Amino acid sequence: MRELNLQFYFDIDLDDDNRIRHVFWADARSRVAWDSFADVLCFDTTYLTNKYDMPFAPFIGVNHHGQSILLGCGLLSSEDTDASVWLFESWLCCMSHRPPQGIVTYQCRAIKNVVEVVFPKARCLWHIMKKISENLHGYTQYKDMKRYLKFVVYESTNVDVFMSSWGNFISEYQLCNNVWLNKLFEERARWVPCYLKRFFWADMFTTQRSESMNAFFDGYINSMTCLQQFVHQFDNALQHKAELVCEVDFASLNKVIPCSSQSTIERRFQVEYTHAKFNEVQAEFRGKMNCAVNNFFVDRHTCRFNVMEESFRDGQTNHSN
The missing domain is CATH 3.30.420.10 (Ribonuclease H-like superfamily/Ribonuclease H)
Known part of the structure; x- marks a missing residue:
């Protein structure tokens, strides 16, 4: 060769x-x-x-x-x-x-x-995550624990949320003496x-x-x-x-995905990005339509508002920061 x-x-x-x-x-x-x-x-x-x-x-x-x-x-x-x-x-x-x-x-x-x-x-x-089954499969609530742990790891938006969620996970399933989890927590930054x-x-x-x-x-x-x-x-x-x-190179060079808005920012991404990456950008643009603003507050020195993402699932409207 x-x-x-x-x-x-x-x-x-x-x-x-x-x-x-x-x-x-x-x-x-x-x-x-x-x-x-x-x-x-x-x-x-x-x-x-x-x-x-x-x-x-x-x-x-x-x-x-x-x-x-x-x-x-x-x-x-x-x-x-x-x-x-x-x-x-x-x-x-x-x-x-x-x-x-x-x-x-x-x-x-x-x-x-x-x-x-x-x-x-x-x-x-x-x-x-590949180690979860190896280290936790012996627990009777293994499936629930695995689902909860994935939520804690991947849905924590910042360190404070993770620390709180991790503590709740350990307390919920009484895992304070689990050696593997304790070691993982020590090296959480990795x-x-x-x-x-x-x-x-x-x-x-x-x-x-x-x-x-x-x-x-x-x-x-x-x-x-x-x-x-x-x-x-x-x-x-x-x-x-x-x-x-x-x-996919050929498709990105010879076909155009239409913009979903009049935004010049979106149009710039349309020109510069491949189709796969531009689709991700468009998903973010569509996500802006689901934003709801509440708790608007203004005083002499400050203007603050809370933006939440609104979603509809299982017949229920949900809001998340």
Whole structure:
């Protein structure tokens, strides 16, 4: 593959008996993509382990259409710190030593240590929701607890709201002695979105990006795919992915989504943004119609009012700040 394209990059780590321990590779498209989208990296090795017991380790990013893109991947013979350091250093070398601003990964002390070594200036965001089942499934109210915990984590608009909601969650289910939750709370600045929202995460607050990329590879590779087949099928999957990107690129360049208002701001986004991102902007513009103002107060020095979002669900009108 290197002979076919000089920009194809690979690195192989061998043991003392000249046997493969770890492999990393990235095609030219991945390397070029990092030049434009070097903001946030998502890393997750929990998707697939092949018949050689080598976990599949993809590096995932996001492009200007909001699509998941592959930025290289590896096969590891182990998941210890040394193996992860080797993989991350190989990836960094491949990407011209340009580290990400932030990395989203699963809760793992070894990965945390590796990020601090290889990407010392990058922000690290843990995805802990995969651990809920493992740590809370033994409780009789597990389903309610999981739903409540997700609400606390993702619906807390600021730190004060999170602290209050977390306290209510712990009290409601009498979890003050749960070691896992207590440890999570101590390190809340690493995984609770409201602590990290001042940074740019490209809408990658969880490892859902890795999961969607893993779903993309389904039908091409599986746990029984041998290494030779793996490389071939992997290349086929990437080719299909590239075709999908070309299709949305073409649509964004040659078709126009009409504006939903007379706003010059919306019109500017219409010109500059891809269709996928402009649709998100339009959703925000439509959301302005649902704003209700109350508690208007004026005195000599102050003009204050409270803006609430009005929504209609299950026959009921609801207001939220």
